[in-house]
Amino acid sequence: MTGPLQATTLPETLSGLLGLNTNDPLQWFLAALIASALVGTLMLTNTALVIWAKRKITAAFTDRIAINRVGPFGLLIIVADAVRLLSKELIVPDEVDRPAYDLAPLVLASSALLGFAVIPMGNGIQIADPETGLAYVFAVASLASLGLVMAGYASNNKYSFLGSLRAVAQNLAYEIPLVLTGVSVVIFAGTLRLSEIVAAQSETLFTLGGLAIPSWYAFVNPFAFVLFMAANLAEVGRNPFDIPEAPNEIVAGYMTEYSSVYFVLLYLGEFIHVFLGAAIVTTLFLGGPAGPVLPGIVWFLIKIWAVFLFTQWTRSAVPRVRIDQLIEIGWKGMLVLSIANLVLTAVIVGVLV
Amino acid sequence: MSLEEPRDAKPEIGVTDDGLDYDALAALLGDTLLDREDHVTTEGFVVRPDDVQDALRTLKQEAGFDHCSCVTAQEYQDRYESIYHLKKYDDPTHELSVVVPTSRDDPVSQSANDVYRTADWHEREAYDLVGIEYEDHPDMRRILLPETWQGHPLGRDYDQTQPQVVTLREHANPLQEDHMADDTDTMFINVGPHHPATHGVLHLKTVLDGEQVADVEPDIGYLHRCEEQLCQQCTYRHQIMPYPDRWDYTANLINEWSYARAAETLADIDVPEYAQVLRTMSAELSRMAGHFLALGTFALDVYGEFTAIFQYAFRDREIAQDILEDLTGQRMMHNYFRLGGVVWDLPNPREEFFEKTRDFLDDLPAKLDEYHDMITSNEIFQVRCVNTGVLEPDVAKEYGATGPVARGSGIDYDLRRDDPYGYYPELDWDVVTEDGCDNYARVLVRMQEVEESAKIVEQCLDLLEDWPEDERTLQSNVPRTIKPEPDTEIYSAIENAKGELGIYIRSDGTDKPARFKIRSPSFSNLQALPEMSNGEYVADLIATLGSLDIILGEVDR
Amino acid sequence: MIGILKGMATTMKHALDGETFTVEYPDTAPDVSPRFRGVHKFSQERCIWCRQCENVCPNDTIQIVTDEQRNGEQYNLHIGQCIYCRLCEEVCPVDAILLTQNFEFTADTKDELAYNKEQLKNVPWYKDIDPLESREPDRGAWIGEGEGEIDYQ
Incomplete structure (x- = not known):
């Protein structure tokens, strides 16, 4: 089954533009490299913007002004902060478990970036479109847990250790409902290929006063959407599920012993992860890059920023749950709900189709 | 030590319409009472250092003084003194001070910890700052000052100019000796003195069993300003x-x-x-x-x-x-x-x-x-x-x-x-x-x-x-x-x-x-x-x- | 769930109404109340070297040096040690020492915060406000003098 809107991937487009031969592995590799660099840069720029946006958003929720000194709207704080963070001394504590300690930030940051390889961002920006796109995204996103464990265990710090244990327990508990809810979308769309899932959402669900409501799965199955959003909050570690960090309890969790560049990588990785989560939500439930007037990539960015904004919003008002409650919600609540959702979807789709 | 001591059915001894009848309370203590002092708002009952628990227990159980508000220690020219300021939760205007003098040569007094759990820290503070020692106290250590402090700053003989040596032993790496022992599943962790949640400089010595707290001991004194x-x-x-x-x-x-x-x-x-x-x-x-x-x-x-x-x-x-x-x-x-x-x-x-x-x-x-x-x-x-x-x-x-x-x-x-x-x-x-x-x-x-x-x-x-x-x-x-x-x-x-x-x-x-x-x-x-x-x-x-x-x-x- | 939504609605309301309660210090000079107590100002012309301020100061912040005829030679005040209780101003019979509303002071070392009488004299008013007008010190508790024109220049 091939989706009607399945476009060529970005490397293919680039090869066409640069006159590269897609059958030559070396040239194909070059095209893929350029494409990855473009997408990677886009996402990293996006994440850098978080340094500024996060403070502004938090300030808005808390009635403050926040950064406005450096550059227009304080935007140049991004540069200033980057320089500041990178120029700090890299303190490696005694008896840390190297190279796990050094690799952890890389694993965390890269695992999230890898996920973007298969996300369709509109306007043909998609590096690869494998048959098993969704499975791939979930797989690489889960690699982050490995990074967290490495960071926590290698740091030789009890707070880090506690944090990484919490992270593992949490990711285990929430990955399953997350994937199961994702699978319910797969049942609807009948494919794991992300471009086809997006394409399947472009049909009109119903028309409301002349306004065509597309059949985004958030509208088709709002229950699954809410479930997915909640599981996603846990997956990326945001309130009310930010207990792997929980600064008030375990200082900064797995990040406690990291400084300078390593800290930047962890911090960055965390936010790329939030954006990857947002991208998955967008692709699965919000119609991907689809939207009127503006080009697809703009809609895509708007949607992932909206999801990011939502995570900040919950941070401002939702308390953090306790670890035992978190596990309970995960295993006894969400898992059951997601299985119910899956079975229900399967039955409905089975009956209708 | 039991936390729920049976309260006598009639804790009203010594209560009259216009306040406390100190004579009745004195009669209650009987021979334990050595002397009576006049304080401005109350009376001080002087008892012997080895009668402290008896006297306090009688007052708590039979006269209803269930609130040990404070323990004050001080040094006079000829003696040390601990004062237990007792009150009632029902009516805090009913006050009584129990004064325990101890000799200067051997300032040892019975601990009130068995009667009032709160006396624990108060007596540690008295020991720390004034130098009175309390018998039967579960944990007679300094509380505000470092363990290595020499002398008791509120004592009369204390030399303010005496240099204090706080050894680096105090600053030893806390990770050094608390690796998990072979026979236990618990983990020791320092919450504080610099920790986001302590709202200041409090140090909680915490023993964790998994995510659960097996034991916690507050360690205070980081903000002691005399x-x-x-x-x-x-x-x-x-x-x-x-x-x-x-x-x-x-x-x-x-x-x-x-x-x-x-x-x-x-x-x-x-x-x-x-x-x-x-x-x-x-x-x-x-x-x-x-x-x-x-x-x-x-x-x-x-x-x-x-x-x-x-x-x-x-x-x-x-x-x-x-x-x-x-x-x-x-x-x-x-x-x-x-x-x-x-x-x-x-x-x-x-x-x-x-x-x-x-x-x-x-x-x-x-x-x-x-x-x-x-x-x-x-x-x-x-x-x-x-x-x-x-x-x-x-x-x-x-x-x-x-x-x-x-x-x-x-x-x-x-x-x-x-x-x-x-x-x-x-x-x-x-x-x-x-x-x-x-x-x-x-x-x-x-x-x-x-x-x-x-x-x-x-x-x-x-x-x-x-x-x-x-x-x-x-x-x-x-x-x-x-x-x-x-x-x-x-x-x-x-x-x-x-x-x-x-x-x-x-x-x-x-x-x-x-x-x-x-x-x-x-x-x-x-x-x-x-x-x-x-x-x-x-x-x-x-x-x-x-x-x-x-x-x-x-x-x- | 309703409670969580109510909480989220509240923060969103605050985010959207655009009101802020912080100010852009130092661009916007904060308003201090007329009675605010800041760095001291000292007038050698008025001082009668009675040493009452030195005596009343709870933590020995003020140091006065006089010669044998009780003529004042030095008036030192460590503004980094001061606890700004205003007792010196309250006790002064001639308003020779008073606390301006100036709360901004910096120094590279602690020693630089020990002001001598010249430095104390040059402490600027905050927004040109003379706080003495707004404070009504109850001199009855101290001494019945000290009325009249005051010239700190």
Whole structure:
């Protein structure tokens, strides 16, 4: 089954533009490299913007002004902060478990970036479109847990250790409902290929006063959407599920012993992860890059920023749950709900189709 | 040691219609009683150092003195003395001091720890600062000063100039020796002294079993500033008053009242009515500021560091502080009270002040609704706070808990009403209690107390507005130097934002106190923390600590 | 769930109404109340070297040096040690020492915060406000003098 809107991937487009031969592995590799660099840069720029946006958003929720000194709207704080963070001394504590300690930030940051390889961002920006796109995204996103464990265990710090244990327990508990809810979308769309899932959402669900409501799965199955959003909050570690960090309890969790560049990588990785989560939500439930007037990539960015904004919003008002409650919600609540959702979807789709 | 000692059916011995019948109490103690002393507000019963437990137990079980408010230790020329200030939770005006003299050569006295659990820390402090040792004490160590400290700073022979060597042993790497032992599954972890959740410099030595707290021991003293000794070196008339502001530095102004009340009772100074109203109003504004802070920081502990509640609470605290700044000239370190009154009248133009304060009070209900929307009605918050950090009333009394902590455990104890001072008896307000005994109840108590305080301020404003202009006396006539009679002793307390803040003063005939002892509510409240959090999760330990609302400046003094 | 939504609605309301309660210090000079107590100002012309301020100071912040005829030679005040209780101003019979509303002071070392009488004299008013007008010190408790024109220049 091939989706009607399945476009060529970005490397293919680039090869066409640069006159590269897609059958030559070396040239194909070059095209893929350029494409990855473009997408990677886009996402990293996006994440850098978080340094500024996060403070502004938090300030808005808390009635403050926040950064406005450096550059227009304080935007140049991004540069200033980057320089500041990178120029700090890299303190490696005694008896840390190297190279796990050094690799952890890389694993965390890269695992999230890898996920973007298969996300369709509109306007043909998609590096690869494998048959098993969704499975791939979930797989690489889960690699982050490995990074967290490495960071926590290698740091030789009890707070880090506690944090990484919490992270593992949490990711285990929430990955399953997350994937199961994702699978319910797969049942609807009948494919794991992300471009086809997006394409399947472009049909009109119903028309409301002349306004065509597309059949985004958030509208088709709002229950699954809410479930997915909640599981996603846990997956990326945001309130009310930010207990792997929980600064008030375990200082900064797995990040406690990291400084300078390593800290930047962890911090960055965390936010790329939030954006990857947002991208998955967008692709699965919000119609991907689809939207009127503006080009697809703009809609895509708007949607992932909206999801990011939502995570900040919950941070401002939702308390953090306790670890035992978190596990309970995960295993006894969400898992059951997601299985119910899956079975229900399967039955409905089975009956209708 | 049992925490729930059976209370005798008739704890009314020695109670008459007009206060305590000390003769009956003396008869109760019988031969244990050596002598009786006159203190300003009560009597001191002198008992032998090896009779302490018997005497205290009799008084607790048969005469109903269930609140050991404070233990004061001091050194005289010929003896050491520990004073147990006993009270009743039912009626704190029923006071009794049990005085235990010990010889200078061998200052050993029986510990009261078996009778009053709260004596544990108080006696450790007495040992630390004065040098009295307590027999049968479970844990006779220094509490405020480092273990390696030489000498006892409040003792008479102490050489202030003696160099102190605090070895680097104290700063040894805490990771070194606490690797998991082979035969145990627990993990030792230091929460603090520098930790985001300790609101200051508190160190909790915590033993974790997985995520659960197996044992926690607060280690205090990081913010010890010798406040008692400072006050002993200052004159009664003016110099002591700036210091109380620095004890509980979130609700500052009320603390001044504790010293004012003690010194005014000691030196028999009247306070004009008008000044009392001003005092009452400013103290309640200050209490509101303190409770807002408590609410905000508690939200930080439960919600995480990005919560908006913290900022909203600070915004409201700011307004209260602004009003206090208009009145007293400082935002926190007010130094507004003087013996015999207050230093300033309301700022001119008075109307502006009334308007500003009224605006604040008028906006308050809406803001409190907002807080309730964000805090108390939030389901996750309820799940987190209900039935966590449980402090049963019996245990609370054992530990001498007071203030919102006690009232959250259903103990109806508020010195503003029970041991009236200021203008409180004339005003219409209620003491808030909640029966939940948990973190949630303590938050509720604080939020409702803000409402009650607002009621008090409102009434005070009305009074001040209508006060005839020629009767606005701010200070009574107080001599420039105050020299109370030698050897007068007083212990008196007020209700500050955290609970019972008591001051013990002994005069020696000079213009400076010979012994100045501060009974801080946070000190006693914090002592109950292990009882409340053992067996709970780490997250609840942090939440419980937050809901106790301790201020380290007050704990360590 | 309703409670969580109510909480989120509240913060969103605050985010959308655009109100802020913080100010852009130092661009916006904060308003301090007329009674605010900041760094001291000292007038040698008025001082009668009676040493009352030195005596009343709770933590020995003020140091006065006089010669044998009790003529003042030095007036030192450590503004980093001061606890700003205003007792020196209150006790002064001639308003020679008073606390301006100036709360901004910096120094590289602690020693630089020990001001001598010249430095104390040059402490600027905050927003040109003379705080003495707004404070009504109750001199009855101290001494019945000190009325009249005051010239700090």
